[in-house]
Amino acid sequence: MLRISKRVEYGLMALQYLAKSGQVATTREISDSSNIPHDLLAKVMQSMKRNGIIDSFQGVRGGYRLLLSPEQITLNRVVFSLDEETAITECASENPEHATCAMFDTCTIKVPMQKLQMKLTESVGNMTISELL
Amino acid sequence: MLRISKRVEYGLMALQYLAKSGQVATTREISDSSNIPHDLLAKVMQSMKRNGIIDSFQGVRGGYRLLLSPEQITLNRVVFSLDEETAITECASENPEHATCAMFDTCTIKVPMQKLQMKLTESVGNMTISELL
DNA sequence: ATAAGTCGGACTAAATTAGTCCTATTTAAG
């Protein structure tokens, strides 16, 4: 259907790691164990932290920890925290700043896109990490 | 969740147009009526033709016509005809040539991605044009 | 004081997607 971003892939790997270990883990630990680019994962972790999915500790023995249980973390939330958007089209965005399609007035498929968006969010977006991992 | 391509957007507009008119229509007619780039739409129509979703007539009074009824056309089929892929990750692709991810052996989220893919295809991909439009 | 972390912004590179252009072929109609 539509491709998932690397950021989201890496985010899911990290969440899985944190869920399994149950403890505080560093980005280095996670990026080594999953063979993914450390610096990019660092960004991913920061985004998920800002969103409130995970928790962080700075300094020497710092790292990240799950703040929500896997049952509470929806795919939608992960994607939103990492891609800043979960809409399949501009016009389907909840953020009006992102909904500035030039064809808005003449577009013939706004309603269909709305339906699609709802179905996607409901069936896929609302899945939780615990269902998935 | 994930953004839909312009090709698919244009394709859906065209299918809607064909379904409504019930007759043969030219790409010019459709691109004018929908305010979309003619040349790009032409590519889109060719792809859907090759896939067997629509039918074409060359020459002066030529154009395109639905070959399947809206109930028979799934979103998945439209996307596949236009984007050549419906998988959310490389490894979830049905085409082994597209499934050449370098991290395949070490990846920790293959199963989750598989689950996600199934859910997406089942809930969203299998929707038909008639349900949508 | 130092080393191991996170924080966050700026930047570059790579890949994908959107869009254009050109030439060939088909065919209805004058």
Place this chain on the structure above:
DNA sequence: CTTAAATAGGACTAATTTAGTCCGACTTAT
């Protein structure tokens, strides 16, 4: 039997998005 209106399809460019890197600042356990 020529012309004009179409589709067919390949090659190309431009624009946008995504991936990935780098750097300097701040935090904190040892």
